[in-house]
Amino acid sequence: MTINTTQKSVLFVKNEAKGQVVTCKEGLSFWGGVDPDTGVIIDVHHPNHGEILAGKIVLMPTSRGSCSGSGVLLQLARNGFAPKALVFRETEDILTLGAFIAARLFNSHIAVLRLAPEIYDALSTSKEAEINDNTLHFLGQSIPLNLPSTQSLQLNKSDLDILEGCDGQARQIAMEVICLMAAAQGAQELIDVSRAHIDGCILAHDANLVFAEKMYEMGAKTCIHTTINAISVDRENWQSQGFIPDFGMKASRLADAYVNMGALPTFTCAPYLLDDAPVKNEAIGWSESNAVIFANSVLGARTQKHPDYLDLFIAMTGRVPNTGVYLAENRLPVCKICVSLPADFDDAIWPMLGWLAGAKSPNGIPVLTGLEALCPTQDDLKALCAAFGTTSAAAMLHVRGHTPEGDLPLADNYKNLKITVEDLKNLWHEFNTGIDQIDLVAIGSPHASLMECRKFADFLDGYYCAKTTKTIVTVGRKTLAKMTAEGVTDRLQKAGVRVIPDICWCSITEPVFPVSAMVLMTNSGKYAHYGKGLTGREVRFGSLRNCARAALDGHADTGLPNWLLRNKRDA
Numbered sequence: 001m002t003i004n005t006t007q008k009s010v011l012f013v014k015n016e017a018k019g020q021v022v023t024c025k026e027g028l029s030f031w032g033g034v035d036p037d038t039g040v041i042i043d044v045h046h047p048n049h050g051e052i053l054a055g056k057i058v059l060m061p062t063s064r065g066s067c068s069g070s071g072v073l074l075q076l077a078r079n080g081f082a083p084k085a086l087v088f089r090e091t092e093d094i095l096t097l098g099a100f101i102a103a104r105l106f107n108s109h110i111a112v113l114r115l116a117p118e119i120y121d122a123l124s125t126s127k128e129a130e131i132n133d134n135t136l137h138f139l140g141q142s143i144p145l146n147l148p149s150t151q152s153l154q155l156n157k158s159d160l161d162i163l164e165g166c167d168g169q170a171r172q173i174a175m176e177v178i179c180l181m182a183a184a185q186g187a188q189e190l191i192d193v194s195r196a197h198i199d200g201c202i203l204a205h206d207a208n209l210v211f212a213e214k215m216y217e218m219g220a221k222t223c224i225h226t227t228i229n230a231i232s233v234d235r236e237n238w239q240s241q242g243f244i245p246d247f248g249m250k251a252s253r254l255a256d257a258y259v260n261m262g263a264l265p266t267f268t269c270a271p272y273l274l275d276d277a278p279v280k281n282e283a284i285g286w287s288e289s290n291a292v293i294f295a296n297s298v299l300g301a302r303t304q305k306h307p308d309y310l311d312l313f314i315a316m317t318g319r320v321p322n323t324g325v326y327l328a329e330n331r332l333p334v335c336k337i338c339v340s341l342p343a344d345f346d347d348a349i350w351p352m353l354g355w356l357a358g359a360k361s362p363n364g365i366p367v368l369t370g371l372e373a374l375c376p377t378q379d380d381l382k383a384l385c386a387a388f389g390t391t392s393a394a395a396m397l398h399v400r401g402h403t404p405e406g407d408l409p410l411a412d413n414y415k416n417l418k419i420t421v422e423d424l425k426n427l428w429h430e431f432n433t434g435i436d437q438i439d440l441v442a443i444g445s446p447h448a449s450l451m452e453c454r455k456f457a458d459f460l461d462g463y464y465c466a467k468t469t470k471t472i473v474t475v476g477r478k479t480l481a482k483m484t485a486e487g488v489t490d491r492l493q494k495a496g497v498r499v500i501p502d503i504c505w506c507s508i509t510e511p512v513f514p515v516s517a518m519v520l521m522t523n524s525g526k527y528a529h530y531g532k533g534l535t536g537r538e539v540r541f542g543s544l545r546n547c548a549r550a551a552l553d554g555h556a557d558t559g560l561p562n563w564l565l566r567n568k569r570d571a
Contacts, residue, residue: 195227
């Protein structure tokens with residue numbers, strides 16, 4: 001086999017590696033998709049589910065899903081279960097950043113490559129490969145690998161001073177990594193951002209704590225408005241909730257580290273619900289996939305889907321590479337997805353459409369059509385964006401008639417795709433794997449809004465939840481304060497619902513997650529996707545009203561909902 005080696009292939013992180021090649025035909029979110037302690041793929045929806053990545057040379061087109069994948073990779077590197085190399089076909093930021101951090105701060109090296117398509121495709125047919133001396137060897141071929149360069153990156157005097165160490169070691173490291181990411185992304189310059197949102201504050205593993213405390217000890221400080229994602233405990237009440245003291249104290253230390261570095265103790269995965277949400281065309285530096293997608297898509301702000309750890313560096317410098325969806329030309333939709341709607345439906349359709357849109361367009365920005373006559377609420381769009389982030393690597397989507405840039409022209413050579421009623425039916429079955437007896441109803445992934453909480457209380461209508469079914473709603477602190485002032489918290493609690501701030505379902509562990517619960521039900525497409533892999537429990541999915549009904553009688557409806565049994569809406 002002779003391969004054209006004139007196409008540029010890049011080695012972003014150096015490491016000698018030799019071993020078995022594992023090819024993932026689809027992108028993979030390491031957070032929620034890979035066990036951070038074993039390197040096994042736990043995403044039940046992924047074709048490579050159950051495969052061991054530890055010690056392998058792993059190929060995938062790009063990553064997808066959560067910004068927290070960088071932290072999972074760091075944890076794998078620290079415990080010896082990381083892949084020897086990660087090989088991508090397309091631009092990738094999240095795992096690349098994790099490898100940068102592992103090498104720069106912890107002297108643990110995972111090779112990261114991006115190959116030209118022809119070379120990538122050829123490597124995917126090989127059983128083994130080797131990387132040494134900046135060269136990739138497989139099937140009798142030796143492919144030279146180029147090293148990224150920051151020489152063409154335009155930096156201002158402040159940037160250069162930081163790189164020289166004038167503002168201390170912490171900011172120096174932050175700027176070094178930002179410049180490396182700029183080179184990896186092909187950016188020519190850095191730009192200012194007005195605010196940051198930090199995602200790496202969940203104690204999903206010790207790596208997040210080790211990183212945060214290391215940066216704090218080095219003198220790291222934020223210099224722009226910075227909010228914090230949901231954490232792993234209810235910050236004020238974890239001692240009374242049965243947490244093991246060691247876990248609770250570590251989770252608190254992690255939160256404290258970021259607050260001490262200057263971040264605001266918002267503790268929400270939905271920062272767009274705060275009173276000072278970003279505005280159209282505002283350049284921001286956010287992590288947390290659902291927040292990024294909502295900010296870009298619904299608010300019209302501009303942010304890349306920044307990996308965990310880079311979010312802190314952005315907060316420390318106020319600078320980001322000017323690339324990706326910061327640039328207007330990169331916000332154009334690359335495919336049009338025409339949605340065929342059922343005759344009628346409920347709010348469950350929005351996370352389903354988001355999940356399907358991401359699956360149809362895993363690596364590019366889509367525009368959804370066929371929804372123009374609808375009147376989606378902010379909560380509907382929140383659910384759409386969150387579910388989209390589980391299946392797509394893209395930082396945004398458009399909805400014709402409903403998002404600020406929904407009328408943008410299509411990119412050249414765009415694709416025409418469809419979401420059909422049959423697609424919706426198939427996804428319903430994929431989301432609903434558990435039996436009809438429900439042990440836990442989980443609301444608030446992402447954090448529930450005030451309106452969602454009002455509606456849920458209305459659906460419960462003063463009745464008390466079934467004794468066999470635990471019902472928990474997670475919210476941000478600001479939302480909880482508004483709910484309490486309005487009496488919504490009291491209504492929910494009188495119905496037997498636990499309302500918990502600071503923590504979100506994607507970070508909830510036992511004992512807040514009931515030990516005895518075997519089947520959970522949620523209205524979240526995001527949690528329906530990740531829940532089984534994260535908890536080991538079976539999942540049921542339905543509308544907010546369906547979830548309220550399950551909370552009251554302990555059972556979910558069986559089979560397809562009526563709205564999926566009827567004929568599609570007339571064109």
